[in-house]
Amino acid sequence: MNIIETKNIIYQYPDGTEALKNVNFSATKGKIVMLMGPNGAGKSTLFLHFNGILRPTSGSLKIDGAPVSYQRQDLMKLRQKVGIVFQNPDDQLFAPTVAEDVAFGPLNIDLPEEEVKSRVKEALKRVDMEGFEERPPHYLSGGQKKRVAIAGILAMRPEIMVLDEPTSGLDPKGAFQIMRLLCKLNREGITIIIATHDVDIVPIYAHEVYVISEGEILKKGTPQEVFEDKELIRKANLRLPHITHLFERLHEEDQISFGKSYPLTVSEAKKRIVEMTRDYKKFN
Numbered sequence: 001m002n003i004i005e006t007k008n009i010i011y012q013y014p015d016g017t018e019a020l021k022n023v024n025f026s027a028t029k030g031k032i033v034m035l036m037g038p039n040g041a042g043k044s045t046l047f048l049h050f051n052g053i054l055r056p057t058s059g060s061l062k063i064d065g066a067p068v069s070y071q072r073q074d075l076m077k078l079r080q081k082v083g084i085v086f087q088n089p090d091d092q093l094f095a096p097t098v099a100e101d102v103a104f105g106p107l108n109i110d111l112p113e114e115e116v117k118s119r120v121k122e123a124l125k126r127v128d129m130e131g132f133e134e135r136p137p138h139y140l141s142g143g144q145k146k147r148v149a150i151a152g153i154l155a156m157r158p159e160i161m162v163l164d165e166p167t168s169g170l171d172p173k174g175a176f177q178i179m180r181l182l183c184k185l186n187r188e189g190i191t192i193i194i195a196t197h198d199v200d201i202v203p204i205y206a207h208e209v210y211v212i213s214e215g216e217i218l219k220k221g222t223p224q225e226v227f228e229d230k231e232l233i234r235k236a237n238l239r240l241p242h243i244t245h246l247f248e249r250l251h252e253e254d255q256i257s258f259g260k261s262y263p264l265t266v267s268e269a270k271k272r273i274v275e276m277t278r279d280y281k282k283f284n
């Protein structure tokens, strides 16, 4: 079942820029869906539609099977269901302290104070930001701000989490921790939608992948299907994952054949090498 579904969305900014052109995007409930595309492709613009911050110029959007209503009360409900982590945490964080920032959403839906406290504690723990409760968000580092922004959304316990470049600006360990957390949340049933340029994380975590460029969806498929289309990857200013690129170079430079497609992840690469070694032993 599609938990998010857009039909022919066109979005034009007030200055006339047409940022989305006939976008058909759907996310299956319970999956991790990734949207890849170059700068200016329309990723953030599309994401801002998912909780009603932007309204399509034309076309339609359904969340959980129901057309989005832009009435104030309905938007409040929509924003409990769909939590968005913005690309730039400075657009998200505004309270005087980290704890107050994370508490803002839960307080806004009138949860009891004790419940808010426990949600704030748990959310900060999950993003590894315990001990920062009293710090002003604007004095945190970029990666720390990003974690606090994610905690703010976690504290709302949304059904769908939409994250615009969640790993950009994070150190490698931080990026890994966030991806591990998102996988865990996904296993708990939350649908996760991510915009990213980080092609190396895509085959490791994504169930479904979209490629967007100049406001148009160029392709939807599994990571294998998307990365197999090398022309598309180039056209969208992306690149192959490092591991795939390594195999491509081994093929080109050393004439080693790896079958009809290159592996996308380390575990696929291992499997392929084991198979090759077995074949080699068999034929020699």
Ligand SMILES: Nc1ncnc2c1ncn2[C@@H]1O[C@H](COP(=O)(O)OP(=O)(O)OP(=O)(O)O)[C@@H](O)[C@H]1O
Binding pocket: 013, 014, 015, 017, 018, 019, 037, 038, 039, 040, 041, 042, 043, 044, 045, 046, 087
């Ligand atoms: N407020 C705005 N007013 C006018 N045009 C805008 C506005 N915000 C974005 N755009 C334009 O809309 C297009 C899509 O921008 P968007 O921010 O959605 O791209 P993106 O895929 O998120 O890029 P990035 O990878 O750099 O974050 C771009 O051409 C951009 O210049």
Ligand SMILES: [Mg+2]
Binding pocket: 043, 044, 045, 087, 164
């Ligand atoms: Mg963006």
